[in-house]
Amino acid sequence: MNEKTSKLVKISLLSAIAIILRYIEFPIIPAFTWLQFDFSDVPAMLGAFGFGPIAGIIIELLKNVLILVIKGTGTGFVGELANFLMGSALVVPAGLLYYRKKNKKNAIIGMILGAVCIQIVGILSNIYILLPAYHMTMDNTMLMNYITFGLLPINGIKAVATSVVTYILYKKLSVAIFKAESNFGSQERTTN
Template sequence: MEKYFKNRVMMTKISLLAAFGAVLMYFELPILPAFAWLKIDFSGVPALIGAFAFGPVVGVIIEALKILVIFFIKGSGTGGIGELANLIMGAAIVIPAGIMYRKNRDRKTAIISLVVGTISMTIAGVLANYFILVPLYSAFMPALKESDYVTTYLITGIVPFNLIKGGLVSLVTVLVYKRVSGLINREATMVSKKKIS
């Protein structure tokens, strides 16, 4: 009974975090005028909260679910390429941050893990764009095939965009995680108290 309760509660929490992430994806802003399609949103915050609370696998699941929700509601203006990019970058920050925080749950580790996650996301952004995303996008935008443009795009677009996005998402995560972590872990505490009594 207890295992069923835990599984059901965990699924509910994951679903709620994913749904909140999907809502946040509606509020996006371009920050680099030269690359207006690169838009920042804060949908990564629920995934990072999930990764901190339950581990990196849950964080990635939340990332994937929020993208699927938006995909089925809004469709895709990029043939799924934008959604793939979102998943890759989201996983790239969530996995290292979640792994590091699980080893030592304090504020200092949270900050360090988010810095590492932001750097990881930036590196993943460059590699994924160079080897996967730009080649896929070039079918729609032939100018992307020019190597000089790709280099400029990666250096002046992808790198600063991911550093800024990672920094902002990390900042919000640090500010809200401790406030919501008690609520997220409340059921686990309740179950533990029942076992003791």
């Protein structure tokens, strides 16, 4: 199998794992039960670290398109769009920074940057895209409560949990799947 085919197969497998993980979602903030938590961004982050940020976006996109085909939508596509936007906001900055120079420091800084980006994208996309698309209107107080007690905590938890699990898994899977150093790329890598 050539390198390109191998890469496509691995991205497809990561997408399939992401779809399965997307099925295991649950609310963690009682007041905002529609804000669901799942680990489906972990395969996308692994793909972004191993193959670059475009692979992370592809995994996020495939996960959400295929979940629509398999499961359908209960939110008029708003939930799937939100999942794609938040997941991409998390994995792209992390993958971009790490893929440029693969070392432990860039991995950690990238994940922190991704955590900041998911918060910014979460707030802006909810105010200007997602809430209007879902026909939810909120006065300023309700909106601030939603952002402060709903969006910020769920996106923060998602960012931290995804980053920690990715850090642990990538370290173990890097040689077998991504042909990278087993010490989480503490030395610069130029191939792939």
